[in-house]
Amino acid sequence: MADRLASLGTAVLALLLTALVTAGALLVGGYDPVVGLSALVGGAVGSPDVFLSITLVRSVPLILTGLAVAVAFRAGVWNIGAEGQLYAGAVAAVWVGLHLPDLPALILVPLVLGVSVAAGALWAWVPTLMKLRLGVGEVITTLLMNFVAIHMAAWVVHGPMQEARGVFPQTDPVSETARLPTMISGTRLHLGFLLALLLAAALWVVVRFTRAGFAVRAVGASAEAARISGRVPVERVVFWVFLVSGAVAGLAGGVEISGVTYALYEGLSPGWGYTAIAVALLAGLNPLGVVLTGLFFGALQGGAGAMQRNAGIPAVWVNAVEALVILSVLAVDQLRRRVDWGQLLEGGDGGSAVEAQEGSAGARTEGPAPQGAVRG
Amino acid sequence: MGELAAWTAFLEASVRLGVPLGLAAMGETITERSGVINIGLEGSLIAGALGGALGGLAWGSAGLGVGAGALAGLLAALVFAAFAVGLNTDQIITGTAVTLGGLGVTGAVYQARFGATGTALTLPTLAPLPLPVLSDIPLVGPALFAQAPTAYLAYLLAPLLGWFVYRTEWGLELRAVGEEPDAAQAAGVRVRWVRFWATLFGGALAGIAGAHLALAHAGTFAENMSAGRGFIAIAVVVLGRWNPVLVLLAALFFGAASALQFFLQTLGLDLPYQLFLALPYLLTLAALAGWVGRARAPAALALPWPEDEG
Numbered sequence: 022m023a024d025r026l027a028s029l030g031t032a033v034l035a036l037l038l039t040a041l042v043t044a045g046a047l048l049v050g051g052y053d054p055v056v057g058l059s060a061l062v063g064g065a066v067g068s069p070d071v072f073l074s075i076t077l078v079r080s081v082p083l084i085l086t087g088l089a090v091a092v093a094f095r096a097g098v099w100n101i102g103a104e105g106q107l108y109a110g111a112v113a114a115v116w117v118g119l120h121l122p123d124l125p126a127l128i129l130v131p132l133v134l135g136v137s138v139a140a141g142a143l144w145a146w147v148p149t150l151m152k153l154r155l156g157v158g159e160v161i162t163t164l165l166m167n168f169v170a171i172h173m174a175a176w177v178v179h180g181p182m183q184e185a186r187g188v189f190p191q192t193d194p195v196s197e198t199a200r201l202p203t204m205i206s207g208t209r210l211h212l213g214f215l216l217a218l219l220l221a222a223a224l225w226v227v228v229r230f231t232r233a234g235f236a237v238r239a240v241g242a243s244a245e246a247a248r249i250s251g252r253v254p255v256e257r258v259v260f261w262v263f264l265v266s267g268a269v270a271g272l273a274g275g276v277e278i279s280g281v282t283y284a285l286y287e288g289l290s291p292g293w294g295y296t297a298i299a300v301a302l303l304a305g306l307n308p309l310g311v312v313l314t315g316l317f318f319g320a321l322q323g324g325a326g327a328m329q330r331n332a333g334i335p336a337v338w339v340n341a342v343e344a345l346v347i348l349s350v351l352a353v354d355q356l357r358r359r360v361d362w363g364q365l366l367e368g369g370d371g372g373s374a375v376e377a378q379e380g381s382a383g384a385r386t387e388g389p390a391p392q393g394a395v396r397g
Numbered sequence: 398m399g400e401l402a403a404w405t406a407f408l409e410a411s412v413r414l415g416v417p418l419g420l421a422a423m424g425e426t427i428t429e430r431s432g433v434i435n436i437g438l439e440g441s442l443i444a445g446a447l448g449g450a451l452g453g454l455a456w457g458s459a460g461l462g463v464g465a466g467a468l469a470g471l472l473a474a475l476v477f478a479a480f481a482v483g484l485n486t487d488q489i490i491t492g493t494a495v496t497l498g499g500l501g502v503t504g505a506v507y508q509a510r511f512g513a514t515g516t517a518l519t520l521p522t523l524a525p526l527p528l529p530v531l532s533d534i535p536l537v538g539p540a541l542f543a544q545a546p547t548a549y550l551a552y553l554l555a556p557l558l559g560w561f562v563y564r565t566e567w568g569l570e571l572r573a574v575g576e577e578p579d580a581a582q583a584a585g586v587r588v589r590w591v592r593f594w595a596t597l598f599g600g601a602l603a604g605i606a607g608a609h610l611a612l613a614h615a616g617t618f619a620e621n622m623s624a625g626r627g628f629i630a631i632a633v634v635v636l637g638r639w640n641p642v643l644v645l646l647a648a649l650f651f652g653a654a655s656a657l658q659f660f661l662q663t664l665g666l667d668l669p670y671q672l673f674l675a676l677p678y679l680l681t682l683a684a685l686a687g688w689v690g691r692a693r694a695p696a697a698l699a700l701p702w703p704e705d706e707g
Contacts, residue, residue: 050509099489101436147682157685158694160436160489161635164628165685168678176671298493335508337620340501347494348476351486 028305031357035303035349042349043342047334057332064327065320074209075326078281080319082107082293084217085273087300087311088224089141093266095228095306097241098259102148102163103270104294105170109144110137110271112174114278115285118195119182126198133199134216134275141271142264144170149263153256159263167294175287182285191286201280211280217312220269224308237262270294291322292340299347318343401536407653407660408540413614415652416548417442417606419645421630422637423554424602426644429634430562431595432575432697436492437477439627440499441600445470445607447503450520450618451510453611459523463547463608470604471597473499478596482589485701496627504620523547523613545613547605551645554602558641571595575695578702588702603627632681639694647684654680 044054065076086103093100114137121129148162178190185193201211228234239247240258247253273293278285300318304310321343325336421438428435435441445466452465473495481491511518527543534542541548562568573581574591582588606626611618633651637644658673 050505101489101493151682151686155686158635160434161628161632162682162685164625165632165678165682168625168628169675169682172671172675172678175674176669179671180669292497295493295497298490299497302490335505337501337504337508341498341505342501344494344498344501347490347497348480351480351491351494352484355484355486 031350031353032303035346035353038349038353039342039345042345043338046341047338050334052332052334057328057334060330060332060334061321061324061328063324064331065324067327070208071323071327073205075323076316076320077210077214078319079323080316081211081213081217081280082273082277082290083296083300083318083322084221084312084315085276086270086293086297087304087315088217088221088308089266089268089270089273090297091301091304091306091308091311092224092228092237092269093262094301095241096237096258096262097244098263098266099158099160100145100148100163100263100266100270101160101298102145102166102267102294103273103297104290104292105163105167106141106144106267106270107274107277107290107294108167108170108174109140110274111278111285111289112170112177112274113137113140113271114275115192115195116182118199118278118283119192122196122198124198126200126202129196129198130201130279133195133279134272137271137275137278138268139271141274142268144271145263145267149260149267152263153260174285174289178285178287184284189286192284194283195278199279200283201276209281211276213276213280216272216276217315220272221308221312228308233258270297296322296343299343302347303350403660403664405536405539407656408537409543410656410659411649411653412540412544412548413652414655415649416544416551417609417614418626418630418633418651419551419648420547420554420606420609421599421603421627422633422644422648423551423558423641424599424606425630425634426599426637426639426641427558427562427571428595428599429639429698430571430575430695431592432578432695432700432702433478433481433592433596434488434492434631434699435474435477435481435495435596435599436489436628436631437473437495437499438492438599438603438630439623439625440477440495440497441470441473441603442607442610442623442627442630443499443503443621444473445604446611446622447507447607447618448604449608450518450611452608453520454518457521459521459612460546462521462612463523463605466608466611467601467604470607471601474597474600474603477600478593482592482596485703487701488699500621507618507620518617520612520616520618522616523609545609547609547613550605555642555645562641572695575697578697592702603630606630629677629681632685635694636681636684650684651677651681 040058044058047054047057064071066072086107089103089106090100114133117136118129118133121132124132144166148159148166151157151162152159175190178192182192184191201213204210204212204215228237236253236258239253240255244255248255277289282289296318300311300314303314321339325339328334328338329336421442425435425438448469449462449466453459453462456462476498477491477495480486481488523545525543526546531542532538562571570581570586571591573584573586574588578588607623610622615622629651633647634644636647654677657676658670661668
């Protein structure tokens, strides 16, 4: 309980710090921080429609990629490649959606999402093999795979899958039967949101209560200790965690195609796969927490548009705010660890905020030593 | 175009595209030798590009612009170092934040200064400076020695940094900090201090690389113009096995892979442009798979120090 309170405290403190620094920066930039921040908040949660159709819809890819990152980091697998895996999933989804338009929705929608899952896993499989077989660290290989995926998607929409009109670099929209139904009529909120929630719950249960989840946490805490104990097959855990992470990120791409855009175009993702790192980190790598932080970042990105329209503050500010959130969490977490407020306030052992809230084997911010992540 | 001219053009483009990568990667080599991996290099690059553009514009001199770019890149690295070295936060996560922040802040500053649509900037250009005699050598002369001055900086730095890392007392301390920080500290080396400066040096070089992009390549600044080069530079460090000279060669290899598209176009091959854009990344992956398995990174790379604080 002390841990839980402490981690909540860290999150609140970090967000306060972020708001303060942002307000200061807006002031320096010659904007009115009150107008700016209220436009941001209004654009995110100002009305039920804005909340459902903008914030919730934007949070879906962030929750999904956030889950992908959280699961990987939990096992000390530094998958920075959610962006590329998302694109791989999107390309596969739109391909199936365009080529099998006559299938009924009950078959086609799961098929579209299924191939996006497979494509994401396949995209993660390359760096997985390079890590396990050749000892090439995954930080660099997943980053490189991102660029390959982005250029591949660009080629696809300029070349083999360009719309029939041949005007814009985008595909034709997929058929009605390839689209996720909306959850609430009159809004743009699609079933992918529910899917993301269910997946988060499922991953939370697996990580927390199952043998596999224990193995993941053990490898994340210390791969060496896990290996020495002889009870955890470290390489197998890394292999499957990496593929699952890629699969979930791939699903994010499939859901975006099937639920929001219905077509693939260049720049489909404004960097969700990278924001996902902040989403996962702020959630303490806890799948349920990812839902909350995904919503938070979804609100930020949703509100950014309104901030630009109504307060004249460029939406690109949100990138800087996201960076501030990460840095604030890191700083507050480190300082708290040194001062050990947990002990002072609660007499508890004051674990880290970003530390897994579920137990001692969990991943901390700097917990999962990047075993071989960056090493050759 | 004659065949020789085509080859010269290919080599020239290889060097032109390889130089900014080489500068950033050589800086990152020094950083990583101290046990710090700075994924925020992309942030330093884009900061350097904007700094170079603003400096060049303010003072009307591309040379001063490069200086401003170095300073901007250093500032971004200072943020990274304050957290990752000073507070001992996780290097990968901190670096990701610095990259995100760098793209955000430069975009915001650019839009505040030049409007949302972004007026086309006309910057003083960092023009090619053909070296007498050397640039007259057939084939390689125009390719190697009719480049922007930043290219000559890269040529000079490679052997200089190689000498520094392997032959000097400071270089020994740098490597000791990256391999065995505890032992280095016991021997009287100030571990944090070394890591701090190695990180700032890397940031400054990445800033120069960014300024080169704005002033020598594009002649303007555009949001996100670093386009992932900071990440590629980190891969190039691995390709070059943390040896400054090999790192520059690896950067030129990547530059050649990028220049291949122009070369094959002049030969009349009509292959999809986007696949050529992906080619350098694929080749780098292949190269990593092919021979890097045998390379060894600094032992303490990416690990917090002291460990009990991390």
